[in-house]
Amino acid sequence: MRNFNTSTSAGFDFTSEVYDGLKLKSKLVADNIRFNKKDSVFTLNNWRKRQIYNNRDSIFSGNKLDTVFNFTPKDLIYKSALSQEMPSDELLKFINISRKRGVKNLNAYLVELHKRTSLPIASYILTIIAVALAFRKRRGGTGVNLAIGIGMMFMYVFLMKVSEVLGAVAGVNSLLYVWMPNLFFGFVAIYLYYNARK
Incomplete structure (x- = not known):
C-alpha cells in the first residue's frame, strides 16, 4: 500500500x-x-x-x-512506541505474527521485549557496585567513592541507551546488544565485590 x-x-x-x-x-x-x-x-x-x-x-x-x-x-501502523504499551505476552504474540507476515525488521520490538528482563538485572548489578564501592576505604574519604559510583552509573545508563539504539538496527542481534552493558558491568561488579572483601 x-x-x-x-x-x-x-x-x-x-x-x-x-x-x-x-x-x-x-x-x-x-x-x-x-x-x-x-x-x-x-x-x-x-x-x-x-x-x-x-x-x-x-x-x-x-x-x-x-x-x-x-x-x-492497527497492524499497518509500525511504531516502536506501541511495544511499550503492550504486555509481554501480547508483545511476543505480535512479534510472532509479524514474522509470519514477513515483516523484515522487528528489532525495535525485540529490544523492548529484552529490556523487560535486562533492566531489573541492571538494578541488582548497580546495587552490588554501590555496596562494593562503599566498603572500599580511600584517602579522599567517602566523597571519592561517591563520585566514582555516580560516574559509573552515568556510564551504565549511557551504554544502555546506545545499545538500545544499535540493537534496533536491522540485521543485528538485539538480545546481545541489550544485554551487553549488563555483561560488561556484571564483570565489573564481580571484580569490585571480591576486591572489597579483601
Missing part, C-alpha cells in the same frame, strides 16, 4: 500477493481500499485480480469488492 490514513481507514494503491513457497499464485490490485469497522470487511475500488494456474492465467476486475484479510488497520 502506498499510504494509509488511520483516521479515515482508507488507503491507496493496494496490492496483495499470494505465494506458494516462491511461486506466485495470485495478485490482487486496487486503486483504493477502505476498512469498514462495523463488519471488519475491506472494500476495494477499481480492483483487478490475476489468478495464475499451471498452463494459463485468468484476470478478473470490477468496480467494487468486499473481502476480508488477515490484518487490520
Whole structure:
C-alpha cells in the first residue's frame, strides 16, 4: 500500500500477493481500499485480480469488492512506541505474527521485549557496585567513592541507551546488544565485590 490514513481507514494503491513457497499464485490490485469497522470487511475500488494456474492465467476486475484479510488497520501502523504499551505476552504474540507476515525488521520490538528482563538485572548489578564501592576505604574519604559510583552509573545508563539504539538496527542481534552493558558491568561488579572483601 502506498499510504494509509488511520483516521479515515482508507488507503491507496493496494496490492496483495499470494505465494506458494516462491511461486506466485495470485495478485490482487486496487486503486483504493477502505476498512469498514462495523463488519471488519475491506472494500476495494477499481480492483483487478490475476489468478495464475499451471498452463494459463485468468484476470478478473470490477468496480467494487468486499473481502476480508488477515490484518487490520492497527497492524499497518509500525511504531516502536506501541511495544511499550503492550504486555509481554501480547508483545511476543505480535512479534510472532509479524514474522509470519514477513515483516523484515522487528528489532525495535525485540529490544523492548529484552529490556523487560535486562533492566531489573541492571538494578541488582548497580546495587552490588554501590555496596562494593562503599566498603572500599580511600584517602579522599567517602566523597571519592561517591563520585566514582555516580560516574559509573552515568556510564551504565549511557551504554544502555546506545545499545538500545544499535540493537534496533536491522540485521543485528538485539538480545546481545541489550544485554551487553549488563555483561560488561556484571564483570565489573564481580571484580569490585571480591576486591572489597579483601
